[in-house]
Amino acid sequence: MKNQKIEGVMYKSIGEFCIYVIKFTKYTKAIGECMLKIDNLKKTFNKKIALDGINLNVKKGEVFGFIGRNGAGKSTTIKSVLGFVFPDSGEMFFKDEPLDQSKFRESIGYLPEIAKFPEKLTAKEFLTYSYSFYKKITGATRDKISQLLEDVGLKESKNKLINTFSKGMKQRLGIAQSVIHDPELLILDEPFTGLDPVGKDGLKKILIDQNKEGKTIFFSSHNLTEVQDICSVICTLHNGKVVYQGATSDFIKEQSSNSLEEAFIKSYSRSGGKDV
Ligand SMILES: Nc1ncnc2c1ncn2[C@@H]1O[C@H](COP(=O)(O)OP(=O)(O)O)[C@@H](O)[C@H]1O
Numbered sequence: 629m630k631n632q633k634i635e636g637v638m639y640k641s642i643g644e645f646c647i648y649v650i651k652f653t654k655y656t657k658a659i660g661e662c663m664l665k666i667d668n669l670k671k672t673f674n675k676k677i678a679l680d681g682i683n684l685n686v687k688k689g690e691v692f693g694f695i696g697r698n699g700a701g702k703s704t705t706i707k708s709v710l711g712f713v714f715p716d717s718g719e720m721f722f723k724d725e726p727l728d729q730s731k732f733r734e735s736i737g738y739l740p741e742i743a744k745f746p747e748k749l750t751a752k753e754f755l756t757y758s759y760s761f762y763k764k765i766t767g768a769t770r771d772k773i774s775q776l777l778e779d780v781g782l783k784e785s786k787n788k789l790i791n792t793f794s795k796g797m798k799q800r801l802g803i804a805q806s807v808i809h810d811p812e813l814l815i816l817d818e819p820f821t822g823l824d825p826v827g828k829d830g831l832k833k834i835l836i837d838q839n840k841e842g843k844t845i846f847f848s849s850h851n852l853t854e855v856q857d858i859c860s861v862i863c864t865l866h867n868g869k870v871v872y873q874g875a876t877s878d879f880i881k882e883q884s885s886n887s888l889e890e891a892f893i894k895s896y897s898r899s900g901g902k903d904v
Pocket residue numbers: 673674676677678696697698699700701702703704705
């Protein structure tokens with residue numbers, strides 16, 4: 629009887645230990661999992677090299693800042709990932725599988741550098757219309773849209789025409805649209821450009837919230853204060869080449885600087901950067 633009890637406790641402990649190992653393995657795999665990988669991407673426009681062998685690795689759960697001067701190649705990289713630009717060579721992977729843009733689009737949310745909106749719709753109508761591309765509209769959808777408008781600070785303006793919106797409001801609406809189908813990865817091209825300080829702060833909070841909800845965020849920017857505030861990982865691009873990829877804090881230390889902006893300027897001049 630006593631032996632049976634000991635055996636029972638033993639099996640229970642072994643069982644619990646196995647569950648722990650499975651959960652731990654799943655957890656460690658999840659945080660290190662590769663979300664987007666780019667290998668040796670090259671693109672030339674009329675003999676001008678725009679991308680000169682880009683390598684990138686965005687991991688699940690990261691807020692990843694893709695930084696570089698105007699003309700460095702950020703938008704061309706993003707457009708290549710999305711299939712809007714055809715690269716000359718190179719490979720791209722989504723979650724370790726070769727990137728298939730037709731399937732990939734359902735898993736990503738995208739905000740272009742210059743987002744265009746149907747100005748004669750209200751914010752709520754626009755999001756409802758956008759959602760209808762993915763799924764049938766139900767009562768639950770309407771709740772989801774109301775929640776989303778609240779999350780991006782447009783609750784009060786949900787029934788206003790988009791043509792009455794400020795740049796910041798449009799940008800927040802663009803973020804709401806990009807996450808409407810609950811994508812795993814958000815790709816944003818210069819989301820902070822043209823926003824005032826309050827608008828930038830609001831957008832930073834939205835991106836942090838989206839990341840907390842489990843979304844991986846990859847965005848290009850030359851607003852380096854914002855990048856330093858929210859990105860744990862960065863990639864710096866100079867003239868179509870990756871100069872640094874890794875922890876933001878390590879880059880600042882490596883360049884003996886106090887801020888990302890200072891580090892970026894030093895790194896740019898050290899890499900022999902020329903005027904663009
Ligand atoms: N459609 C295009 N036709 C010709 N040149 C282009 C085109 N798109 C981008 N380029 C050039 O490619 C380089 C990289 O541009 P881009 O990717 O837009 O830079 P970034 O987004 O970093 O400002 C620039 O020299 C730009 O002029």
